[in-house]
Amino acid sequence: MSAINQYLTTHAERFEEELCEFLRIPSISADPSRAADMVRAADWLTDQFRRLRFVAELIPTAGPPLVYAESPNVPGAPTALVYGHYDVQPPDPLGAWVTPPFEPTRRDGNLYARGATDDKGQLFTHVKGAEAWITVEGRLPINLKFLIEGEEEVSSGGLERFLVEHADRLACQCVVISDSSQFAPGVPAITYGLRGIAYYELHVTGPRQDLHSGVFGGAVMNPANALTQILSGLIDRQGRVTIPEFYDDVLELSAKERDGLASLPFDEKQFFDQIGVPCGAGEAGFTAIERRWVRPTFDINGLWGGYQGEGSKTVLPAMAGAKFSFRLVPHQDPVKIKAGLERRIAELCPPSVRWRLIYHHGAPAVLTSPDSPQIEAASRAIDYAFGRRPVLIRDGGSIPIVTEFQQRLGAPALLLGWGQEDDGAHGPNEKFCLADFHRGIQASARLWEELRK
Ligand code: BES
Ligand code: MN
Ligand code: MN
Numbered sequence: 452m453s454a455i456n457q458y459l460t461t462h463a464e465r466f467e468e469e470l471c472e473f474l475r476i477p478s479i480s481a482d483p484s485r486a487a488d489m490v491r492a493a494d495w496l497t498d499q500f501r502r503l504r505f506v507a508e509l510i511p512t513a514g515p516p517l518v519y520a521e522s523p524n525v526p527g528a529p530t531a532l533v534y535g536h537y538d539v540q541p542p543d544p545l546g547a548w549v550t551p552p553f554e555p556t557r558r559d560g561n562l563y564a565r566g567a568t569d570d571k572g573q574l575f576t577h578v579k580g581a582e583a584w585i586t587v588e589g590r591l592p593i594n595l596k597f598l599i600e601g602e603e604e605v606s607s608g609g610l611e612r613f614l615v616e617h618a619d620r621l622a623c624q625c626v627v628i629s630d631s632s633q634f635a636p637g638v639p640a641i642t643y644g645l646r647g648i649a650y651y652e653l654h655v656t657g658p659r660q661d662l663h664s665g666v667f668g669g670a671v672m673n674p675a676n677a678l679t680q681i682l683s684g685l686i687d688r689q690g691r692v693t694i695p696e697f698y699d700d701v702l703e704l705s706a707k708e709r710d711g712l713a714s715l716p717f718d719e720k721q722f723f724d725q726i727g728v729p730c731g732a733g734e735a736g737f738t739a740i741e742r743r744w745v746r747p748t749f750d751i752n753g754l755w756g757g758y759q760g761e762g763s764k765t766v767l768p769a770m771a772g773a774k775f776s777f778r779l780v781p782h783q784d785p786v787k788i789k790a791g792l793e794r795r796i797a798e799l800c801p802p803s804v805r806w807r808l809i810y811h812h813g814a815p816a817v818l819t820s821p822d823s824p825q826i827e828a829a830s831r832a833i834d835y836a837f838g839r840r841p842v843l844i845r846d847g848g849s850i851p852i853v854t855e856f857q858q859r860l861g862a863p864a865l866l867l868g869w870g871q872e873d874d875g876a877h878g879p880n881e882k883f884c885l886a887d888f889h890r891g892i893q894a895s896a897r898l899w900e901e902l903r904k
Contacts (some may be wrong), residue, residue, distance in 0.1 A: 455583045455896050463889055466579050467500075467562065470888070471555040473537075473571050474564040480515060480538035480605045489515035489601050492519035496599055497800030499578050502586045505597070512609025519620075522581065522595040528903055530594040532623040534856065535574025535630060536603030539566035540877045542876045547879035560885055567883035569876040572598060573629040573869050577886060580895025592903040596623060600852075603630075606650075606812035607852045614852070618859040625825045626856045627898070629891060631846050631868030634715060636884075639837040640867035641826055644744065644845030645853065647816035649788050650752075652809040653678070653796070656770045664767040672803035675756040675771040681806070682773060684799040686749050690734035692777070694791040697747070702781040702818075704745050712740050715842060725873070744845040746779045774811075778847060785813025814851030819863050828901035829865050829894075836894035867894070 478492035480486045493509055493516045500507035500520035507520035515538065542552035542565045550556040555564035562572065577597070584591045598621065600610045614621070630633040652864050657674040658667070704712075719739050723731050732741035742748075756771025758764040779785060789810060800806050820826075821843050834840045846868075853864050869891035875881040 454587050456893070457895055458583045459579075459889070459896065462579075467557075467885065467888070467891065470572055470575050471564075473575060474555040474562075474566055475553055477553045478515075478538050478566070478601060479541050480602050481504070481541055483724070486515070489538065493518050493599075493601060494773065496537060496578075500597065503578075503582055505581075505595075505883060510613060512613065514605075517601070517610060517613060518597070518599040520597040522585075522591050525591060525594050528593045529705065530596060530623040531899070531902055532596045532598060532621055532626045532856075532860070532862070533574070533577045534626055534628050534852070535577070535597075536570045536601065537566075537599050538601040538604050539569070540604050542628040542879075544879055549880055551799070552879075557885070558882075562888070563880055563882045565881050566884070567881050568870040568874040569881065570603070570630045572619045572883040572888055576629060576869060576891035577627065577895045579892045580899065581853075583892070583896045584899060592900045594742050595899070596621060603850065603852070606814065608812075610852050612854060614855050614859055621856075621860055623860060623862050625862050625902070626853070626860065626864045627867065628850065628853065628864055629867050629869050629895075630850055631848065631866050632870040632872050632874070633868055633887070634842050634844055636871060637839075638716065639839065639841040640844045641829055641833070641841045642844055642846050642868055643819045643821040643826070644781070645817040645866070646744070646747075646847050646849055647783065647785055647814045647854075648776055648849045648851070649779060649785040649813040650774070650776040650811040651792070652772065652774045652811060653681070654770060654772045654807045654809075655681070655756075655800070655804050656806075656877065657804045658767070660770050661766040661769050662663075664765045668767050671767060673767050674802050674804050675768055677801050677804045677806075678771040678773060680754060680801065680843075681796055681799045682751060682754075682775065685775075685795065690732070692747065692749050694795045696787070696791045697783075697788065700782045700784065700787075701747060704741065708745075709741070711843065712744070712845075713738065713748045715740065743847040745780055747783060749775065750778070751775045758882070761819070771864070778849070778885055779813075779816050781816045781818045783813060783816065786812075804895050815854045816817045816851055817850070817853045817857070817866075819866075823863055825863055825865050825902065828904065829867055829898055832894045832898040832901045833867070835897045836890045867891075867898075869894075 476492040495883040496518045497507045504521040510517040552565035631642045655674040655678045757768040
């Protein structure tokens with residue numbers, strides 16, 4: 452291992468430079484005008500694997516290509532599949548960035564750029580962990596398959612279709628994913644659960660066109676009023692979703708797990724202070740951590756209708772709309788929720804307007820065993836690189852394909868997040884702590900050896 456550590460130290464700066472190259476490519480999956488940049492990012496990654504003498508290819512999908520690479524065969528050794536995503540979220544609000552999102556910049560020990568933590572910087576740690584082995588030892592301790600997609604941020608449609616047809620190619624003993632966070636600075640974590648999601652858009656339409664709100668208001672239902680009635684009716688004062696069947700399949704927390712989460716070093720007041728809100732909120736009877744990780748939610752993600760310009764305008768808008776999503780927990784079914792939601796909207800919507808619901812995408816929650824041999828191996832690798840054993844956590848975000856992996860490959864997911872909660876993923880000034888980047892590489896290199904034991 453010392454020769455590998457030596458290699459990691461000697462090449463640390465080049466690793467950062469290469470990550471910067473990767474981060475300069477604006478691979479925004481939500482933006483159709485970036486299709487060529489998606490291919491550029493995929494090509495760039497493929498080249499990284501070919502330099503390691505991996506067999507690497509671009510697999511076309513209806514959207515951006517998948518990058519798939521296999522290490523030279525190590526007979527008799529186990530196989531790990533490394534999953535990550537090279538697509539990033541749109542960088543707006545652009546004006547809030549201190550330095551431009553696609554011009555990676557080092558500042559106070561961090562690297563700032565869109566994708567720095569989510570997920571280019573994190574996935575790249577595994578490429579460099581493998582590189583160290585190949586260059587220093589001429590081989591890896593185990594077999595590695597890399598599958599890096601370009602559609603995670605828009606729900607992984609192409610990968611899901613690939614997986615249905617080609618699960619056999621991906622056969623492995625575990626799926627390694629670094630696309631989440633540590634518990635806190637200095638407190639590394641392994642994540643054994645993620646929430647799922649069901650994402651919708653609702654349109655409410657009223658009169659044929661916008662009307663004078665003085666001449667017609669009061670007698671004609673205002674679609675924006677109706678929309679807010681519907682949306683506010685979806686959640687009650689206790690913070691519970693009012694769809695009758697919504698909680699039917701929810702896996703409740705065991706007393707043991709509840710104690711485990713309560714024992715994490717978490718300061719609620721400091722947490723809300725840092726976010727900048729006066730106090731917490733949410734479902735009655737649960738702690739902030741439970742509300743974020745193990746309870747389902749309803750959140751409006753976007754809302755429009757009526758006049759948004761300068762000054763005031765007295766108008767009764769012809770339509771209003773919203774994008775909203777539910778975060779789901781084990782064992783809620785994202786598809787099953789739709790029928791109950793439609794019945795509830797029909798109940799809540801006044802008869803004097805029309806509504807239309809669009810389903811965007813969904814994915815179930817993830818739960819893995821918190822005490823598998825792989826978790827033990829990863830804990831040793833993290834201890835080695837971060838100087839302390841990881842805590843076991845769940846998280847509130849979603850990685851849509853993980854449940855598919857677990858089901859179709861029969862292999863557990865190993866969620867090893869190197870990021871921090873305040874990295875600004877999806878927001879302005881996204882960053883990745885460079886020390887965490889290098890510790891992640893070292894943990895990755897060590898992990899391949901630990902997984903062979
Ligand atoms: N890496 C995140 C998910 C995540 C964040 C997991 C923090 C654990 C901790 C991922 O890139 C993401 O943002 N997923 C989306 C999925 C959605 C677009 C279907 C999410 O959670 O909103
Ligand atoms: Mn991600
Ligand atoms: Mn993301």
